[in-house]
Amino acid sequence: MGSVWLGWPLDAHAIRIKEVAAVQGVRTNQLTGFGLVVGLDGTGDQTTQMPYTSQGMSNYLQQLGMTLPADAKVQMKNVAAVLVTAQLPAFAQPGQMIDVTVSSMGNSKSLRGGTLITTPLKGVDGEIYALAQGNLLVGGAGASGGGSKVQINHLSAGRIPSGAQVERTVPTAFALGDTIDLGLNASDFQTARRVAEAINTRMGKGTANAMDGRLVRLRAPIDPNARVSFLAEVEEIQLETSVPAARVIINTRTGSIVMNGAVTIGPCAVAHGNLSVSISSTPVVSQPNPLSGGQTVVAEKTDIKITQEGGALVQMEASPKLSDLVRMLNGLGATPQDLLAILQAIKAAGAMNAELEVI
Structure with missing residues (x-):
C-alpha cells in the first residue's frame, strides 16, 4: 500500500518567525579541497591506476624539500587520494574548529585507520578559508581472505570531528545599513503579510514592510549589540500560519x-x-532410437501466459x-x-x- 503523511493540520497553529524565515546573508558556505590520507594498512590506492595519488604525494614531498627522480616507480599502498568537504558556518572566526568529511576518490579499499595530512579548503572564489588535518573516524569494518570478503557499513568515507581550523572570515552585510531583510523559507504572500503585521504589533508600526511574497524588510538599530537583541526578539515573535497550498x-x-x-x-x-505477463521455459530432451547413430538433443519449450485482473x-x-x-x-x-x-x-x-x- 502507498503510505501518505499528514504534514499540516487543518486548523491554523502558532509558530515562531524563526521557523518560517531567516536573515538574508546569514548563511553557511561550502568548502572543498584535495587531500591525501596516509597510514593505511595496505588498503590505499593502486598508484599505477590512480596517477593523481602519486602526483599529489610527489607535490607534497617537494614542499618538504624532497624531490623524487622522474623515472621513479613508487608503489604507495598506504596512501589514498581523497576529497575533503566542510561547511563554514556564518560568522565563523579564525581559529574556530569545524567538522570535515573525507571521501575516497580512487580505488582505495578502506580509509579506516588513516590520517589526513594538511589540506587547504577553498571556497568557490578560490580563496583558502580553512586547513584540515587529523585522524579519520570510519564507521565500518571489513576483512577479506581466500577469495571471500566481509564488510560492514561503508569504508570509503569518514569524518574528522573538529578536523579543520578556520583561517579566514567571510564578510557579511549583517552589520551594514539601517535595514535587515528576512527571507521566507517558502514564497507565500499571506505568510509575508502576517510576519510583517506580527513584527509591527510587537516592535512598533513601520518596523517591518512586506516587499513581496518572499522578502520582509526590517528597520533595525545601527549599534551591533542592539541589532542582535532586536533580531533575537523578532525571531521569537509568534504568528498564526494558515494551511499551505494543496x-x-x-x-x-x-x-x-x-x-x-x-x-x-x-x-x-x-x-x-x-495486467501481468508470465513466461516459463521447460527443458525438453530428445533421445535418438537405439543403433540409429543419432545424438541426444536438448531443446526448450516456452509457455507465455497473459493474465488481466478485473x-x-x-x-x-x-x-x-x-x-x-x-x-x-x-x-x-x-x-x-x-x-x-x-x-x-x-x-x-x-x-x-x-x-x-x-x-
Missing part, C-alpha cells in the same frame, strides 16, 4: 506519496486492474478531509506505483484540487 509530492523512484492536509478530492469514479469501477465521493482521501485510496487495493498513476489521472480529470510535483 500539494501532492510523488517520488517515482521509490513509490512514495506525500500530501498535505489541504488536499481535497471531488466526486469521481476509478477503475483499477492489473478492474471494478469504484466510486469515490467528495472528500474534504485528508483522512477520508487516504482511506478511499487504500480501499482501491493498488500498489504504490499504481497509486502514482491513479493520482495523476484524478488530477487530469479535474477531481483533485492539488498541485502534483514529481521528484
